[in-house]
Amino acid sequence: MRSTLVLIMLIGLALGYQPSTNRRNLLQQALVGVFVASSSPAEAVISSKYCSAGVGEGCGDLSEGNELIRSLQEKSAMNRERYQQEALDAYYMKNYPDFFSVVGKTLVKKTDGTFVALADSEVEKLKQDGKVTFEIPRTKGGKLVDVTQKPNLVFKE
Known part of the structure:
Protein backbone atom coordinates (compact mmCIF):
# COMPACT_ATOMS: atom_id res chain seq x y z
CA MET A 1 0.00 0.00 0.00
CA ARG A 2 2.78 2.38 0.94
CA SER A 3 4.75 1.70 -2.24
CA THR A 4 1.60 2.34 -4.30
CA LEU A 5 1.11 5.71 -2.65
CA VAL A 6 4.74 6.65 -3.23
CA LEU A 7 4.46 5.64 -6.88
CA ILE A 8 1.28 7.66 -7.34
CA MET A 9 2.89 10.63 -5.64
CA LEU A 10 5.91 10.44 -7.95
CA ILE A 11 3.68 10.19 -11.01
CA GLY A 12 1.69 13.17 -9.77
CA LEU A 13 4.90 15.11 -9.29
CA ALA A 14 6.11 14.23 -12.78
CA LEU A 15 2.82 15.12 -14.42
CA GLY A 16 2.45 18.34 -12.51
CA TYR A 17 5.99 19.58 -13.11
CA GLN A 18 6.51 22.57 -15.33
CA PRO A 19 9.59 24.77 -15.29
CA SER A 20 7.51 27.67 -13.98
CA THR A 21 5.79 25.60 -11.23
CA ASN A 22 6.64 26.57 -7.67
CA ARG A 23 7.16 24.07 -4.85
CA ARG A 24 3.88 24.87 -3.12
CA ASN A 25 1.75 24.02 -6.18
CA LEU A 26 3.79 20.89 -6.83
CA LEU A 27 3.33 19.69 -3.24
CA GLN A 28 -0.37 20.51 -3.37
CA GLN A 29 -0.85 18.41 -6.52
CA ALA A 30 1.08 15.50 -4.99
CA LEU A 31 -1.02 15.56 -1.80
CA VAL A 32 -4.26 15.63 -3.78
CA GLY A 33 -3.04 12.59 -5.73
CA VAL A 34 -2.25 10.71 -2.52
CA PHE A 35 -5.64 11.62 -1.03
CA VAL A 36 -7.51 10.41 -4.13
CA ALA A 37 -5.51 7.17 -4.21
CA SER A 38 -6.13 6.44 -0.52
CA SER A 39 -9.91 6.91 -0.75
CA SER A 40 -10.57 3.89 -2.94
CA PRO A 41 -13.88 1.98 -3.22
CA ALA A 42 -12.19 -1.03 -1.61
CA GLU A 43 -11.98 0.82 1.70
CA ALA A 44 -15.71 1.53 1.53
CA VAL A 45 -16.43 -2.18 1.09
CA ILE A 46 -14.29 -3.10 4.07
CA SER A 47 -16.04 -0.53 6.26
CA SER A 48 -19.54 -1.67 5.25
CA LYS A 49 -21.59 -3.76 7.67
CA TYR A 50 -21.13 -7.51 7.42
CA CYS A 51 -23.83 -10.15 6.88
CA SER A 52 -23.02 -13.72 5.90
CA ALA A 53 -25.28 -16.75 6.25
CA GLY A 54 -27.70 -14.75 8.38
CA VAL A 55 -25.04 -13.65 10.88
CA GLY A 56 -23.60 -10.16 11.20
CA GLU A 57 -24.46 -6.60 12.11
CA GLY A 58 -25.57 -5.76 8.57
CA CYS A 59 -28.34 -8.38 8.36
CA GLY A 60 -31.01 -6.08 9.79
CA ASP A 61 -30.24 -3.44 7.19
CA LEU A 62 -30.30 -5.98 4.37
CA SER A 63 -33.72 -7.32 5.34
CA GLU A 64 -35.19 -3.79 5.30
CA GLY A 65 -38.02 -4.89 7.61
CA ASN A 66 -39.12 -7.69 5.27
CA GLU A 67 -40.28 -10.65 7.40
CA LEU A 68 -39.57 -13.22 4.67
CA ILE A 69 -35.96 -12.06 4.31
CA ARG A 70 -35.56 -11.97 8.11
CA SER A 71 -36.91 -15.55 8.46
CA LEU A 72 -34.58 -16.76 5.70
CA GLN A 73 -31.64 -15.11 7.48
CA GLU A 74 -32.61 -16.91 10.70
CA LYS A 75 -32.79 -20.26 8.88
CA SER A 76 -29.40 -19.58 7.31
CA ALA A 77 -27.94 -18.76 10.73
CA MET A 78 -29.29 -22.03 12.17
CA ASN A 79 -27.81 -24.09 9.31
Whole structure:
Protein backbone atom coordinates (compact mmCIF):
# COMPACT_ATOMS: atom_id res chain seq x y z
CA MET A 1 0.00 0.00 0.00
CA ARG A 2 2.78 2.38 0.94
CA SER A 3 4.75 1.70 -2.24
CA THR A 4 1.60 2.34 -4.30
CA LEU A 5 1.11 5.71 -2.65
CA VAL A 6 4.74 6.65 -3.23
CA LEU A 7 4.46 5.64 -6.88
CA ILE A 8 1.28 7.66 -7.34
CA MET A 9 2.89 10.63 -5.64
CA LEU A 10 5.91 10.44 -7.95
CA ILE A 11 3.68 10.19 -11.01
CA GLY A 12 1.69 13.17 -9.77
CA LEU A 13 4.90 15.11 -9.29
CA ALA A 14 6.11 14.23 -12.78
CA LEU A 15 2.82 15.12 -14.42
CA GLY A 16 2.45 18.34 -12.51
CA TYR A 17 5.99 19.58 -13.11
CA GLN A 18 6.51 22.57 -15.33
CA PRO A 19 9.59 24.77 -15.29
CA SER A 20 7.51 27.67 -13.98
CA THR A 21 5.79 25.60 -11.23
CA ASN A 22 6.64 26.57 -7.67
CA ARG A 23 7.16 24.07 -4.85
CA ARG A 24 3.88 24.87 -3.12
CA ASN A 25 1.75 24.02 -6.18
CA LEU A 26 3.79 20.89 -6.83
CA LEU A 27 3.33 19.69 -3.24
CA GLN A 28 -0.37 20.51 -3.37
CA GLN A 29 -0.85 18.41 -6.52
CA ALA A 30 1.08 15.50 -4.99
CA LEU A 31 -1.02 15.56 -1.80
CA VAL A 32 -4.26 15.63 -3.78
CA GLY A 33 -3.04 12.59 -5.73
CA VAL A 34 -2.25 10.71 -2.52
CA PHE A 35 -5.64 11.62 -1.03
CA VAL A 36 -7.51 10.41 -4.13
CA ALA A 37 -5.51 7.17 -4.21
CA SER A 38 -6.13 6.44 -0.52
CA SER A 39 -9.91 6.91 -0.75
CA SER A 40 -10.57 3.89 -2.94
CA PRO A 41 -13.88 1.98 -3.22
CA ALA A 42 -12.19 -1.03 -1.61
CA GLU A 43 -11.98 0.82 1.70
CA ALA A 44 -15.71 1.53 1.53
CA VAL A 45 -16.43 -2.18 1.09
CA ILE A 46 -14.29 -3.10 4.07
CA SER A 47 -16.04 -0.53 6.26
CA SER A 48 -19.54 -1.67 5.25
CA LYS A 49 -21.59 -3.76 7.67
CA TYR A 50 -21.13 -7.51 7.42
CA CYS A 51 -23.83 -10.15 6.88
CA SER A 52 -23.02 -13.72 5.90
CA ALA A 53 -25.28 -16.75 6.25
CA GLY A 54 -27.70 -14.75 8.38
CA VAL A 55 -25.04 -13.65 10.88
CA GLY A 56 -23.60 -10.16 11.20
CA GLU A 57 -24.46 -6.60 12.11
CA GLY A 58 -25.57 -5.76 8.57
CA CYS A 59 -28.34 -8.38 8.36
CA GLY A 60 -31.01 -6.08 9.79
CA ASP A 61 -30.24 -3.44 7.19
CA LEU A 62 -30.30 -5.98 4.37
CA SER A 63 -33.72 -7.32 5.34
CA GLU A 64 -35.19 -3.79 5.30
CA GLY A 65 -38.02 -4.89 7.61
CA ASN A 66 -39.12 -7.69 5.27
CA GLU A 67 -40.28 -10.65 7.40
CA LEU A 68 -39.57 -13.22 4.67
CA ILE A 69 -35.96 -12.06 4.31
CA ARG A 70 -35.56 -11.97 8.11
CA SER A 71 -36.91 -15.55 8.46
CA LEU A 72 -34.58 -16.76 5.70
CA GLN A 73 -31.64 -15.11 7.48
CA GLU A 74 -32.61 -16.91 10.70
CA LYS A 75 -32.79 -20.26 8.88
CA SER A 76 -29.40 -19.58 7.31
CA ALA A 77 -27.94 -18.76 10.73
CA MET A 78 -29.29 -22.03 12.17
CA ASN A 79 -27.81 -24.09 9.31
CA ARG A 80 -24.54 -22.17 9.10
CA GLU A 81 -22.38 -24.67 10.99
CA ARG A 82 -23.77 -27.63 9.07
CA TYR A 83 -23.09 -25.93 5.72
CA GLN A 84 -19.57 -24.98 6.82
CA GLN A 85 -18.90 -28.61 7.81
CA GLU A 86 -20.23 -29.83 4.45
CA ALA A 87 -17.95 -27.38 2.65
CA LEU A 88 -14.97 -28.54 4.70
CA ASP A 89 -15.74 -32.20 4.01
CA ALA A 90 -16.10 -31.44 0.30
CA TYR A 91 -12.73 -29.67 0.36
CA TYR A 92 -11.07 -32.67 1.99
CA MET A 93 -12.63 -35.17 -0.40
CA LYS A 94 -11.82 -33.14 -3.51
CA ASN A 95 -8.19 -32.42 -2.60
CA TYR A 96 -6.73 -35.16 -0.42
CA PRO A 97 -7.72 -38.62 -1.75
CA ASP A 98 -5.38 -38.39 -4.75
CA PHE A 99 -2.51 -37.34 -2.48
CA PHE A 100 -3.04 -40.28 -0.15
CA SER A 101 -3.54 -42.78 -2.99
CA VAL A 102 0.05 -42.13 -4.10
CA VAL A 103 1.34 -43.37 -0.74
CA GLY A 104 -1.09 -46.32 -0.61
CA LYS A 105 -3.67 -44.89 1.77
CA THR A 106 -7.38 -44.15 1.58
CA LEU A 107 -9.41 -41.56 3.48
CA VAL A 108 -12.26 -43.02 5.53
CA LYS A 109 -14.79 -40.85 7.34
CA LYS A 110 -15.44 -41.69 10.99
CA THR A 111 -18.87 -41.50 12.62
CA ASP A 112 -17.92 -38.22 14.34
CA GLY A 113 -17.25 -36.56 10.96
CA THR A 114 -13.45 -36.60 11.05
CA PHE A 115 -11.30 -38.44 8.53
CA VAL A 116 -8.60 -41.04 8.99
CA ALA A 117 -6.07 -42.23 6.39
CA LEU A 118 -5.83 -46.02 6.39
CA ALA A 119 -3.60 -48.37 4.40
CA ASP A 120 -5.28 -49.82 1.32
CA SER A 121 -4.90 -53.37 2.67
CA GLU A 122 -6.63 -52.37 5.91
CA VAL A 123 -9.47 -50.73 3.96
CA GLU A 124 -9.99 -53.91 1.91
CA LYS A 125 -10.21 -55.95 5.12
CA LEU A 126 -12.73 -53.49 6.60
CA LYS A 127 -14.82 -53.73 3.40
CA GLN A 128 -14.84 -57.52 3.58
CA ASP A 129 -15.83 -57.42 7.25
CA GLY A 130 -18.64 -54.96 6.42
CA LYS A 131 -17.32 -52.26 8.75
CA VAL A 132 -17.16 -49.56 6.06
CA THR A 133 -19.58 -48.62 3.33
CA PHE A 134 -19.72 -46.17 0.45
CA GLU A 135 -21.61 -42.93 0.92
CA ILE A 136 -22.75 -40.59 -1.83
CA PRO A 137 -21.82 -37.03 -0.74
CA ARG A 138 -24.76 -34.66 -0.37
CA THR A 139 -24.97 -30.91 0.08
CA LYS A 140 -27.42 -28.28 1.35
CA GLY A 141 -28.24 -30.30 4.45
CA GLY A 142 -28.65 -33.56 2.54
CA LYS A 143 -31.12 -32.14 0.01
CA LEU A 144 -28.88 -32.42 -3.06
CA VAL A 145 -26.38 -34.97 -4.34
CA ASP A 146 -22.95 -33.37 -4.77
CA VAL A 147 -21.90 -34.67 -8.18
CA THR A 148 -18.55 -32.86 -7.96
CA GLN A 149 -17.31 -35.48 -5.48
CA LYS A 150 -16.62 -39.17 -5.71
CA PRO A 151 -18.39 -41.54 -3.31
CA ASN A 152 -16.42 -41.82 -0.08
CA LEU A 153 -15.90 -44.56 2.46
CA VAL A 154 -17.60 -44.21 5.84
CA PHE A 155 -17.35 -46.35 8.97
CA LYS A 156 -20.64 -48.02 9.88
CA GLU A 157 -21.97 -47.28 13.35
